[in-house]
Amino acid sequence: MKRIGQIFRENLVNRVREGIDKNASVFLVSYSQVSAPQIDSFRKKLGQAGAEVYVSKNSIAQIAFKDFQYNQLAERITGQMAFVWSKADALEVARALVKFTKECEKITIRGGLLDGKILEKDEIVRLSELPSRDVLLAMLLSSLQSPLSRLAGALNAKTRELLSVLKQLSEKKGGS
Numbered sequence: 001m002k003r004i005g006q007i008f009r010e011n012l013v014n015r016v017r018e019g020i021d022k023n024a025s026v027f028l029v030s031y032s033q034v035s036a037p038q039i040d041s042f043r044k045k046l047g048q049a050g051a052e053v054y055v056s057k058n059s060i061a062q063i064a065f066k067d068f069q070y071n072q073l074a075e076r077i078t079g080q081m082a083f084v085w086s087k088a089d090a091l092e093v094a095r096a097l098v099k100f101t102k103e104c105e106k107i108t109i110r111g112g113l114l115d116g117k118i119l120e121k122d123e124i125v126r127l128s129e130l131p132s133r134d135v136l137l138a139m140l141l142s143s144l145q146s147p148l149s150r151l152a153g154a155l156n157a158k159t160r161e162l163l164s165v166l167k168q169l170s171e172k173k174g175g176s
Contacts, residue, residue: 027111073112089133
């Protein structure tokens, strides 16, 4: 028969496992000597970006990360840690996270996961600097549209030239 403490611990591990498994992005964040208002602000700003901030005991989180074979991340879970996970756009979450860590130097990024790939801090910073998905799609659309509009312009020019030649011929025949 399991003791209540063991059942409680298993539920906590399952909660972290769910957070890792069901979210597209997971970021590990270290914080020390951060005031309660700063943490509240941190949670709100990341919440606006579509992320959730979760705090767990390190030993619980290490078990969950090791269950998914993320030993490299499990080793980074030391000290006061929080986990930022999101099903939403990882770019927006990374932007909000990097921006807040620049404002509050006591909060640092330790690493993360994006679609199962382990990310280092510098990769997360570079990710935050990328244009949003909508901007990238607009750039792609304009690059695809540009050759088509040039082709349409060239075809229109040739049509105008042909019409001009035909008009001149008809004027020449009508005038002679």
